Amino acid sequence: MIERTEERHAEKMKKKQAAQNKIVAAKTVEKGLLIVHTGKGKGKTTAALGMVVRAIGHGQKVGVVQFVKGAMATGEKLVFDAFPDNVEFKPMGEGFTWDTQDRARDIAVAREAWEEVKRMIADPSYAMVLADELNIVLRYDYLPLNEVLEALRAKPAMTHVIVTGRNAPEALIEMADLVTEMTSIKHPFREQGVKAQAGIEF
Protein backbone atom coordinates (compact mmCIF):
# COMPACT_ATOMS: atom_id res chain seq x y z
CA MET A 1 0.00 0.00 0.00
CA ILE A 2 2.68 2.49 1.02
CA GLU A 3 4.72 1.31 -1.94
CA ARG A 4 1.81 2.05 -4.26
CA THR A 5 1.51 5.58 -2.82
CA GLU A 6 5.21 6.16 -3.36
CA GLU A 7 4.98 4.86 -6.91
CA ARG A 8 1.99 7.01 -7.68
CA HIS A 9 3.83 10.02 -6.26
CA ALA A 10 6.90 9.37 -8.44
CA GLU A 11 4.67 8.96 -11.50
CA LYS A 12 2.80 12.17 -10.79
CA MET A 13 6.03 14.09 -10.19
CA LYS A 14 7.56 12.79 -13.40
CA LYS A 15 4.63 14.28 -15.28
CA LYS A 16 4.86 17.51 -13.31
CA GLN A 17 8.56 17.73 -14.06
CA ALA A 18 7.92 17.34 -17.77
CA ALA A 19 5.35 20.16 -17.58
CA GLN A 20 7.74 22.32 -15.59
CA ASN A 21 10.60 21.66 -18.00
CA LYS A 22 8.37 22.79 -20.83
CA ILE A 23 7.55 26.02 -18.98
CA VAL A 24 11.21 26.69 -18.16
CA ALA A 25 12.28 25.95 -21.74
CA ALA A 26 9.82 28.56 -22.98
CA LYS A 27 11.47 31.20 -20.79
CA THR A 28 14.51 32.21 -22.74
CA VAL A 29 14.53 35.98 -22.40
CA GLU A 30 17.20 37.63 -20.29
CA LYS A 31 16.70 41.30 -19.60
CA GLY A 32 17.18 43.94 -17.00
CA LEU A 33 13.90 44.33 -15.15
CA LEU A 34 12.15 47.41 -13.89
CA ILE A 35 10.86 46.19 -10.54
CA VAL A 36 8.36 47.94 -8.27
CA HIS A 37 7.58 47.03 -4.65
CA THR A 38 4.55 48.88 -3.41
CA GLY A 39 1.57 48.50 -1.07
CA LYS A 40 1.00 49.27 2.59
CA GLY A 41 2.49 46.06 3.97
CA LYS A 42 6.01 45.50 5.23
CA GLY A 43 8.68 43.98 3.01
CA LYS A 44 9.05 46.50 0.21
CA THR A 45 12.54 47.65 1.18
CA THR A 46 13.66 44.35 2.70
CA ALA A 47 12.70 42.41 -0.45
CA ALA A 48 14.80 44.89 -2.45
CA LEU A 49 17.68 44.43 0.00
CA GLY A 50 17.39 40.67 -0.48
CA MET A 51 17.82 41.15 -4.24
CA VAL A 52 20.84 43.37 -3.59
CA VAL A 53 22.32 40.58 -1.47
CA ARG A 54 21.82 38.10 -4.29
CA ALA A 55 23.38 40.42 -6.84
CA ILE A 56 26.38 41.05 -4.57
CA GLY A 57 26.75 37.32 -4.08
CA HIS A 58 27.02 36.89 -7.84
CA GLY A 59 29.74 39.53 -8.00
CA GLN A 60 27.53 42.13 -9.67
CA LYS A 61 27.93 45.85 -9.11
CA VAL A 62 24.97 47.39 -7.29
CA GLY A 63 24.01 50.98 -6.53
CA VAL A 64 21.66 51.74 -3.64
CA VAL A 65 20.19 55.18 -2.97
CA GLN A 66 17.82 55.64 -0.04
CA PHE A 67 15.51 58.64 -0.39
CA VAL A 68 14.20 58.71 3.18
CA LYS A 69 16.75 56.99 5.38
CA GLY A 70 19.84 58.98 6.15
CA ALA A 71 22.05 59.35 9.19
CA MET A 72 20.57 56.29 10.97
CA ALA A 73 22.97 53.35 11.27
CA THR A 74 20.93 50.65 9.57
CA GLY A 75 21.85 47.00 9.47
CA GLU A 76 21.94 47.06 5.67
CA LYS A 77 24.55 49.84 5.71
CA LEU A 78 26.87 47.88 7.98
CA VAL A 79 26.65 44.74 5.85
CA PHE A 80 26.90 46.44 2.45
CA ASP A 81 29.89 48.46 3.63
CA ALA A 82 31.70 45.13 3.91
CA PHE A 83 31.49 44.82 0.09
CA PRO A 84 32.92 48.17 -1.09
CA ASP A 85 33.88 46.77 -4.50
CA ASN A 86 30.34 45.58 -5.19
CA VAL A 87 27.99 48.05 -3.55
CA GLU A 88 27.80 51.78 -3.65
CA PHE A 89 25.45 52.52 -0.79
CA LYS A 90 24.07 56.04 -0.36
CA PRO A 91 21.54 56.74 2.37
CA MET A 92 20.75 60.31 1.24
CA GLY A 93 17.49 61.09 3.00
CA GLU A 94 17.08 63.32 6.02
CA GLY A 95 14.12 61.56 7.54
CA PHE A 96 10.39 61.95 7.14
CA THR A 97 8.72 65.16 5.96
CA TRP A 98 7.38 65.71 9.47
CA ASP A 99 10.89 65.51 10.88
CA THR A 100 12.53 67.94 8.48
CA GLN A 101 9.51 70.32 8.33
CA ASP A 102 11.23 72.06 5.45
CA ARG A 103 9.70 71.49 2.06
CA ALA A 104 12.32 73.34 0.04
CA ARG A 105 15.06 71.34 1.72
CA ASP A 106 13.17 68.05 1.20
CA ILE A 107 12.93 68.85 -2.49
CA ALA A 108 16.62 69.68 -2.70
CA VAL A 109 17.51 66.42 -0.95
CA ALA A 110 15.24 64.43 -3.27
CA ARG A 111 16.86 66.11 -6.28
CA GLU A 112 20.35 65.27 -5.04
CA ALA A 113 19.40 61.63 -4.41
CA TRP A 114 17.71 61.37 -7.81
CA GLU A 115 20.80 62.72 -9.59
CA GLU A 116 22.76 59.85 -8.01
CA VAL A 117 20.18 57.32 -9.18
CA LYS A 118 20.21 58.80 -12.68
CA ARG A 119 24.00 58.59 -12.82
CA MET A 120 23.95 54.95 -11.70
CA ILE A 121 21.18 53.96 -14.15
CA ALA A 122 23.00 55.61 -17.05
CA ASP A 123 26.20 53.70 -16.24
CA PRO A 124 25.93 50.15 -17.64
CA SER A 125 28.58 48.91 -15.19
CA TYR A 126 25.82 48.79 -12.54
CA ALA A 127 23.91 45.51 -12.85
CA MET A 128 21.31 46.65 -10.33
CA VAL A 129 20.17 50.02 -9.01
CA LEU A 130 17.84 50.36 -6.02
CA ALA A 131 15.92 53.62 -5.59
CA ASP A 132 14.56 52.99 -2.10
CA GLU A 133 11.38 54.94 -1.21
CA LEU A 134 11.46 56.85 -4.50
CA ASN A 135 7.67 56.40 -4.66
CA ILE A 136 7.28 58.49 -1.50
CA VAL A 137 9.13 61.39 -3.08
CA LEU A 138 7.04 61.10 -6.24
CA ARG A 139 3.88 61.03 -4.17
CA TYR A 140 4.78 64.43 -2.69
CA ASP A 141 5.63 65.79 -6.15
CA TYR A 142 9.18 66.47 -5.00
CA LEU A 143 10.44 65.24 -8.37
CA PRO A 144 8.77 65.51 -11.79
CA LEU A 145 7.36 62.08 -12.60
CA ASN A 146 8.08 62.52 -16.31
CA GLU A 147 11.76 63.02 -15.70
CA VAL A 148 11.89 59.84 -13.62
CA LEU A 149 9.98 57.79 -16.20
CA GLU A 150 12.23 59.07 -18.95
CA ALA A 151 15.41 58.00 -17.16
CA LEU A 152 13.89 54.57 -16.44
CA ARG A 153 12.79 54.16 -20.04
CA ALA A 154 16.36 54.90 -21.19
CA LYS A 155 18.05 52.42 -18.83
CA PRO A 156 20.58 49.97 -20.31
CA ALA A 157 18.84 46.78 -21.45
CA MET A 158 20.49 44.51 -18.85
CA THR A 159 20.25 46.77 -15.79
CA HIS A 160 17.75 45.85 -13.08
CA VAL A 161 16.19 48.88 -11.43
CA ILE A 162 14.14 48.48 -8.25
CA VAL A 163 11.81 51.23 -7.03
CA THR A 164 10.15 50.89 -3.62
CA GLY A 165 7.57 52.75 -1.57
CA ARG A 166 3.84 52.80 -1.13
CA ASN A 167 1.58 54.55 -3.62
CA ALA A 168 3.63 53.78 -6.73
CA PRO A 169 2.38 56.04 -9.56
CA GLU A 170 0.15 54.28 -12.11
CA ALA A 171 2.46 55.25 -14.99
CA LEU A 172 5.41 53.59 -13.22
CA ILE A 173 3.42 50.39 -12.66
CA GLU A 174 2.44 50.52 -16.29
CA MET A 175 6.07 50.70 -17.40
CA ALA A 176 7.42 48.09 -14.95
CA ASP A 177 8.20 44.43 -15.73
CA LEU A 178 7.68 43.06 -12.24
CA VAL A 179 5.32 44.60 -9.71
CA THR A 180 4.61 43.18 -6.27
CA GLU A 181 2.16 44.62 -3.80
CA MET A 182 2.97 43.97 -0.16
CA THR A 183 -0.35 43.65 1.65
CA SER A 184 -0.49 43.88 5.42
CA ILE A 185 -2.48 41.01 6.93
CA LYS A 186 -1.27 41.59 10.49
CA HIS A 187 0.99 44.32 11.82
CA PRO A 188 2.35 44.30 15.39
CA PHE A 189 2.88 48.10 15.43
CA ARG A 190 -0.76 48.87 15.33
CA GLU A 191 -2.12 45.76 16.94
CA GLN A 192 0.27 45.14 19.81
CA GLY A 193 2.06 48.46 20.32
CA VAL A 194 5.37 46.86 19.34
CA LYS A 195 8.06 49.41 18.55
CA ALA A 196 10.53 49.48 15.66
CA GLN A 197 13.21 46.90 16.36
CA ALA A 198 16.73 46.31 15.08
CA GLY A 199 16.82 43.57 12.48
CA ILE A 200 13.19 44.12 11.53
CA GLU A 201 12.67 47.80 10.75
CA PHE A 202 16.26 49.00 10.42
Added chain:
Amino acid sequence: MIERTEERHAEKMKKKQAAQNKIVAAKTVEKGLLIVHTGKGKGKTTAALGMVVRAIGHGQKVGVVQFVKGAMATGEKLVFDAFPDNVEFKPMGEGFTWDTQDRARDIAVAREAWEEVKRMIADPSYAMVLADELNIVLRYDYLPLNEVLEALRAKPAMTHVIVTGRNAPEALIEMADLVTEMTSIKHPFREQGVKAQAGIEF
Protein backbone atom coordinates in the same frame (compact mmCIF):
# COMPACT_ATOMS: atom_id res chain seq x y z
CA MET B 1 3.11 83.21 -2.16
CA ILE B 2 5.88 80.62 -2.21
CA GLU B 3 6.86 81.73 1.26
CA ARG B 4 3.28 81.21 2.46
CA THR B 5 3.29 77.68 0.99
CA GLU B 6 6.54 76.88 2.77
CA GLU B 7 5.18 78.24 6.05
CA ARG B 8 1.98 76.26 5.72
CA HIS B 9 4.01 73.16 4.99
CA ALA B 10 6.16 73.65 8.11
CA GLU B 11 3.06 74.23 10.23
CA LYS B 12 1.32 71.12 8.88
CA MET B 13 4.45 69.00 9.39
CA LYS B 14 4.84 70.24 12.98
CA LYS B 15 1.33 68.96 13.70
CA LYS B 16 2.03 65.71 11.88
CA GLN B 17 5.24 65.26 13.85
CA ALA B 18 3.38 65.74 17.14
CA ALA B 19 0.86 63.10 16.05
CA GLN B 20 3.65 60.75 14.96
CA ASN B 21 5.53 61.25 18.22
CA LYS B 22 2.40 60.30 20.12
CA ILE B 23 2.04 57.12 18.07
CA VAL B 24 5.72 56.21 18.53
CA ALA B 25 5.55 56.91 22.29
CA ALA B 26 2.63 54.49 22.57
CA LYS B 27 4.75 51.74 21.06
CA THR B 28 6.87 50.53 23.93
CA VAL B 29 6.74 46.77 23.55
CA GLU B 30 9.87 44.93 22.48
CA LYS B 31 9.38 41.30 21.60
CA GLY B 32 10.54 38.61 19.31
CA LEU B 33 8.09 38.41 16.43
CA LEU B 34 6.67 35.45 14.61
CA ILE B 35 6.70 36.72 11.03
CA VAL B 36 5.01 35.10 8.02
CA HIS B 37 5.59 36.03 4.37
CA THR B 38 3.06 34.37 2.14
CA GLY B 39 1.09 34.93 -1.07
CA LYS B 40 1.76 34.15 -4.71
CA GLY B 41 3.86 37.24 -5.45
CA LYS B 42 7.63 37.55 -5.41
CA GLY B 43 9.48 38.91 -2.40
CA LYS B 44 8.69 36.39 0.33
CA THR B 45 12.22 35.01 0.60
CA THR B 46 14.00 38.21 -0.43
CA ALA B 47 12.15 40.23 2.25
CA ALA B 48 13.27 37.66 4.81
CA LEU B 49 16.84 37.88 3.50
CA GLY B 50 16.63 41.65 3.91
CA MET B 51 15.73 41.18 7.58
CA VAL B 52 18.62 38.75 7.96
CA VAL B 53 20.94 41.41 6.51
CA ARG B 54 19.66 43.97 9.02
CA ALA B 55 20.08 41.57 11.93
CA ILE B 56 23.63 40.69 10.81
CA GLY B 57 24.41 44.40 10.54
CA HIS B 58 23.40 44.84 14.16
CA GLY B 59 25.71 42.03 15.21
CA GLN B 60 22.89 39.61 15.98
CA LYS B 61 23.20 35.86 15.56
CA VAL B 62 20.94 34.51 12.82
CA GLY B 63 20.07 30.99 11.74
CA VAL B 64 18.81 30.36 8.20
CA VAL B 65 17.44 27.02 7.01
CA GLN B 66 16.19 26.68 3.45
CA PHE B 67 13.70 23.85 2.94
CA VAL B 68 13.70 23.84 -0.87
CA LYS B 69 16.97 25.31 -2.04
CA GLY B 70 20.00 23.11 -1.73
CA ALA B 71 23.06 22.56 -3.83
CA MET B 72 22.51 25.68 -5.99
CA ALA B 73 25.04 28.47 -5.36
CA THR B 74 22.73 31.32 -4.45
CA GLY B 75 23.81 34.91 -4.00
CA GLU B 76 22.61 34.89 -0.42
CA LYS B 77 24.86 31.94 0.44
CA LEU B 78 27.94 33.71 -0.89
CA VAL B 79 27.22 36.87 1.09
CA PHE B 80 26.17 35.20 4.33
CA ASP B 81 29.23 32.96 4.24
CA ALA B 82 31.26 36.18 4.63
CA PHE B 83 29.77 36.53 8.13
CA PRO B 84 30.47 33.13 9.69
CA ASP B 85 30.29 34.49 13.25
CA ASN B 86 26.81 35.92 12.69
CA VAL B 87 25.02 33.61 10.32
CA GLU B 88 24.54 29.91 10.32
CA PHE B 89 23.27 29.29 6.81
CA LYS B 90 21.90 25.87 5.90
CA PRO B 91 20.42 25.28 2.44
CA MET B 92 19.06 21.80 3.20
CA GLY B 93 16.56 21.23 0.41
CA GLU B 94 17.05 18.98 -2.57
CA GLY B 95 14.89 20.93 -4.99
CA PHE B 96 11.26 20.75 -5.93
CA THR B 97 9.08 17.69 -5.44
CA TRP B 98 9.00 17.19 -9.21
CA ASP B 99 12.80 17.14 -9.31
CA THR B 100 13.34 14.64 -6.52
CA GLN B 101 10.31 12.46 -7.46
CA ASP B 102 10.82 10.67 -4.18
CA ARG B 103 8.23 11.40 -1.52
CA ALA B 104 9.86 9.41 1.26
CA ARG B 105 13.14 11.17 0.67
CA ASP B 106 11.43 14.60 0.54
CA ILE B 107 9.86 13.87 3.91
CA ALA B 108 13.21 12.79 5.38
CA VAL B 109 14.88 15.96 4.06
CA ALA B 110 12.07 18.13 5.48
CA ARG B 111 12.45 16.38 8.83
CA GLU B 112 16.19 16.96 8.91
CA ALA B 113 15.78 20.66 8.03
CA TRP B 114 13.04 21.07 10.61
CA GLU B 115 15.23 19.54 13.35
CA GLU B 116 17.81 22.25 12.57
CA VAL B 117 15.15 24.97 12.82
CA LYS B 118 13.88 23.50 16.11
CA ARG B 119 17.39 23.47 17.53
CA MET B 120 17.98 27.10 16.52
CA ILE B 121 14.62 28.29 17.86
CA ALA B 122 15.20 26.56 21.19
CA ASP B 123 18.62 28.23 21.56
CA PRO B 124 18.12 31.81 22.81
CA SER B 125 21.52 32.85 21.46
CA TYR B 126 19.85 33.12 18.01
CA ALA B 127 18.18 36.53 17.68
CA MET B 128 16.53 35.55 14.41
CA VAL B 129 15.68 32.25 12.74
CA LEU B 130 14.50 32.02 9.14
CA ALA B 131 12.65 28.90 8.03
CA ASP B 132 12.60 29.57 4.30
CA GLU B 133 9.80 27.83 2.35
CA LEU B 134 8.62 25.96 5.43
CA ASN B 135 5.04 26.67 4.29
CA ILE B 136 5.62 24.58 1.16
CA VAL B 137 6.63 21.59 3.24
CA LEU B 138 3.61 22.07 5.51
CA ARG B 139 1.35 22.32 2.49
CA TYR B 140 2.48 18.86 1.36
CA ASP B 141 1.99 17.47 4.88
CA TYR B 142 5.66 16.54 5.00
CA LEU B 143 5.77 17.71 8.62
CA PRO B 144 3.02 17.59 11.27
CA LEU B 145 1.65 21.13 11.57
CA ASN B 146 1.03 20.68 15.30
CA GLU B 147 4.66 19.93 15.99
CA VAL B 148 5.70 23.07 14.12
CA LEU B 149 3.17 25.27 15.90
CA GLU B 150 4.24 23.86 19.26
CA ALA B 151 7.90 24.71 18.66
CA LEU B 152 6.96 28.22 17.50
CA ARG B 153 4.73 28.74 20.52
CA ALA B 154 7.61 27.76 22.82
CA LYS B 155 10.18 30.08 21.21
CA PRO B 156 12.20 32.36 23.50
CA ALA B 157 10.40 35.70 24.02
CA MET B 158 12.98 37.81 22.17
CA THR B 159 13.64 35.54 19.18
CA HIS B 160 12.31 36.61 15.79
CA VAL B 161 11.20 33.67 13.67
CA ILE B 162 10.39 34.18 9.98
CA VAL B 163 8.45 31.58 8.01
CA THR B 164 8.09 31.99 4.25
CA GLY B 165 6.27 30.28 1.42
CA ARG B 166 2.92 30.47 -0.30
CA ASN B 167 -0.18 28.92 1.24
CA ALA B 168 0.72 29.58 4.88
CA PRO B 169 -1.56 27.45 7.08
CA GLU B 170 -4.39 29.38 8.73
CA ALA B 171 -3.29 28.31 12.21
CA LEU B 172 0.19 29.74 11.59
CA ILE B 173 -1.26 33.08 10.41
CA GLU B 174 -3.45 33.02 13.50
CA MET B 175 -0.43 32.62 15.76
CA ALA B 176 1.86 35.10 13.95
CA ASP B 177 2.55 38.70 15.01
CA LEU B 178 3.36 40.07 11.56
CA VAL B 179 1.91 38.66 8.36
CA THR B 180 2.52 40.10 4.91
CA GLU B 181 0.97 38.79 1.73
CA MET B 182 3.03 39.34 -1.40
CA THR B 183 0.56 39.86 -4.24
CA SER B 184 1.69 39.60 -7.84
CA ILE B 185 0.55 42.58 -9.91
CA LYS B 186 2.89 41.89 -12.82
CA HIS B 187 5.28 39.00 -13.35
CA PRO B 188 7.76 38.89 -16.24
CA PHE B 189 8.01 35.06 -16.13
CA ARG B 190 4.52 34.54 -17.29
CA GLU B 191 4.01 37.71 -19.24
CA GLN B 192 7.28 38.12 -21.09
CA GLY B 193 8.90 34.68 -20.98
CA VAL B 194 11.77 36.04 -18.90
CA LYS B 195 13.84 33.32 -17.28
CA ALA B 196 15.15 33.12 -13.71
CA GLN B 197 18.10 35.51 -13.43
CA ALA B 198 20.98 35.89 -10.98
CA GLY B 199 20.35 38.64 -8.47
CA ILE B 200 16.59 38.34 -8.84
CA GLU B 201 15.59 34.71 -8.34
CA PHE B 202 18.76 33.28 -6.81
